[in-house]
Every structure is written in structure tokens, then in C-alpha cells.
Amino acid sequence: MKSISGPIVLFTCEHGGNRIPKQHAARFVAHQELLQTHRGWDPGTLQTANYFHRQIPSQLFASQTSRLLVDLNRSETNPALFSKLVPPPSKSQRRELLETYYRPWRQDVVDWISSQTERRQRVRHLSFHSFTPELHGEIRTAEIGLLYDPGRAREREFCDIWRKAIRETFPEFRVRMNYPYRGISDGHTTALRKQFTPEQYAGIELEVNQQLFQRPSRLVKQLIAGLYQSWDQAMQHAASNLE
Template sequence: MEKTKPIFLLTCEHAGNEVPKKYLALFKGQEDALFSHKAFDPGALRLARHLAAALKLPLYVTSVSRLLVEANRSLDSDELFSDFSKSLSEKDKKEVLDKYYFPHRQEVEKQIRKVTAAGKQVCHLAIHTFTPVLDGEVRKADIGILYDPKRPLEKAIAQHLRQHLKEQNPSRRVLYNSPYPGTDDGFPTYLRGKFTKYQYAGFELEINQKFFLDGREEVWQQVVDELTAALQQTLKGT
């Protein structure tokens, strides 16, 4: 494939906590779960929309709660349906997948195929946030760059992005493959199986929710500004 500048696109798999009316009964008496980090990624949609506007990039979003169906997991994953939705009949599960799982993933894959068919590379940034503490363990990262170290384009872009983030704020803890390994089951991992390392580079950008949940707008905005500036430099240099 001819060496060209990658085409960047954004996705947000945990943008909201929406549950269609038909399935609300699954959460009866436990509605609070829909407002927890287990249901969606607080701040992720707001960040994704800001980046899409600032960087003039296409954004693909799914806002149905991950507690109904997990858009960032493969069909064979035990986490595809949560403890709330695993009790659905096979017919209802198929309906959920057809309406709220496949459309997002198929739309993104279709766009990538369109770009790669034209001989260009795609750089996919999936925007996520993560809870500061999980199972009593405090997460170390402020920003996590999740990628596959075995794919040269991903490794190079990850290094550039981290460098530019550290230039924006040397004290910011920017870690590779934290709080999760970049090769774990996720949408980018699925897409790596569909496209070669010369066609596709996939990342999950994980931002610590502590900045969003702090309550002070300036704290969150500083992180957003740093990430925006770092991505602008990364796009220019890639």
C-alpha cells in the first residue's frame, strides 16, 4: 500500500446510559446502576464531541447503556450481556443485537473499508473514560493510550501522542496500555482482525473520570485542552 497520511476517525462506545422502554423492567429496583460507571463512561461523549469539532473528524457514537449490551465486546464475550440482560430470551437478545449493537459497529467498519479501498490508512481513536478506583485499587493512569505494540503504525502514533501530551503537561501520568491491555477484547481489537497493520491502526484513549467527577469545570477543561492540542500535533506529524 502506498504510504499516505492516515485518515483519522473517532468513536465512542459508552456514550450514554439509554435503555429502550421495552427493557426498562430489567432494572426495576436497581435503577441507580444506570447512573454508575458500569452503565456508561461519564464525560466520554462530551470529550468525543469536543475533539470531533476541534479536529474536524468524523464521530460515530452509540448511546445505549453497556448494561443492556456491551458495544465494546465481541459476540462471544461473557460480558456482551450484563447480569441485568443475560436473562433475556434468545429472541430478545437477537433483537437487542440487531438494533443496538450491530448498527454502530457495521457503520464504522463500512467507513474503514471505504477508506482502505481507496488505498489509504485509517487511524481509529475510541474515546473512553475509566473509574478512578476499581475493586479497591486506585488506578495509576491519568490518561491511558491502549494499542497493540506489535503493530508498527500503532506503536509510532502512540509514542507521538504520549510525547505531545507530556509536552503539554510533564506531570500528567500518561501510560501505555493502562488501565487495560490494548489487545484485550474491544472494538479496535476486533477491527485489527479485519484489516492489516498497513491499513488500520486502532487505539482506545482512556481518560481518568476523576477529572470529570471533580466538579470543577477548569480541572476537566484542562485535560480536554491538553488532549486536543496533543492530538492536533499528532495529526500534523503522522
């Protein structure tokens, strides 16, 4: 049997925008300010994902539909799939949201990974997210978080390498592992791990403190370029030592 080769790169951006389709706009008339906050989207992530995607041959799946409409980073059984911060959708609306926005997007990602594994390619997946500096009165104590499954050696070892590379690029940054969330909590990468083996798939989530995206454009561009450079260094090191 031919051995698995790779890796090949997949980028996803589940919360890249705060758009609300016209047919659902009535539910959000009184929540326009909420849409602009971290509850409505992950600021900075689409810009970062697009930059990474432009640098190397890769596949990018990015959504600009607000997470307040339906959260592409949650499983269908998660109570947070439909936000409780806005009026709940009716049964018919829930069905329409799942069939129009949620299921096709998630299935496209699965189908693409499957097409690579059928060709004996190994997929390295990076999912882009950003987090609010303060949540429920708690100050987040990091600039960067790397989320992964500690039980998957490739994910764990890659994040160790990337963390060192980020610190070399941005010595002033606090880089924390599985922070501000656990890498094995309900999410897109967690769902994909259930469908693909560690030999086929490794999924990492990059979490960036949104304060970093609120700085002047020049500094934001430097941030994104530095994150890419550190990730590329980690990828090259992994290719030489881990694959």
C-alpha cells in the same frame, strides 16, 4: 497500483451514555443507581469525542445506549457482552439487542473504514473511554492510559509520541501505556485489526481517569482542549515522520 494515502480520522465512542430504550426499561427498574455509575457508561467520553470531532474533518460514531444493555466494545462471544449485574435478557431479547443496537453499529464502522480503504485511504482510529479510579479495591495509578497493539508499529510509535505530548501539556499527569487494560484484549479496536491490515488501519484507545471529569467545568474544558492539542501535535509529528 496507486499507493495508500492518508491518514483519515475516525472517532468512536462506544460507552457515551446510559440510556435504556423504553421496551427494555422493565429490566432496569431496580438498577437506576447502577446506571449512573461507571458500570453503566463512560462519563466524559461523549463530550470529549464531540470536541475532537468538531476540530477537524473526521467521522464520529457515538452510542449513548448503556453498556449494561449490550456492550459495543465486546465481541459477540464475550461473556460480558450482556452484563451479569442486571437480569439477563431472554433469547428473543438478546436477538433483538444484537440486531437493533449491536450489529448495525459495529457494521456501520466496518463499512465506513472499508469505504476509505477502497479509496486507498489509511484510517487512524481513536476510541474514547474513561475508567473508574478504583476497581475491586485496587487504586488505578494513572490519569491517562493509551491502549494499542504493540505488534503494530504505527500504533506503538504514535502512542510514544502522544504520551510525550500529553506530558508536555499536563506535566502533573501519569500517562501509562496499555493501562488500565491491555490494548490487545477483546475490544472494538482489536476486532477491527482482524479485518484491516496495519497499512489500512491503526486503532488507539484513549482511557481517561473519571476523577478528571468530576472537577469543575472550567477544568474539564481545559482537560479536553489539552488532550486534543496533544493529540493534534502527535498527529502532525506522525504525518511528518511515520506515514
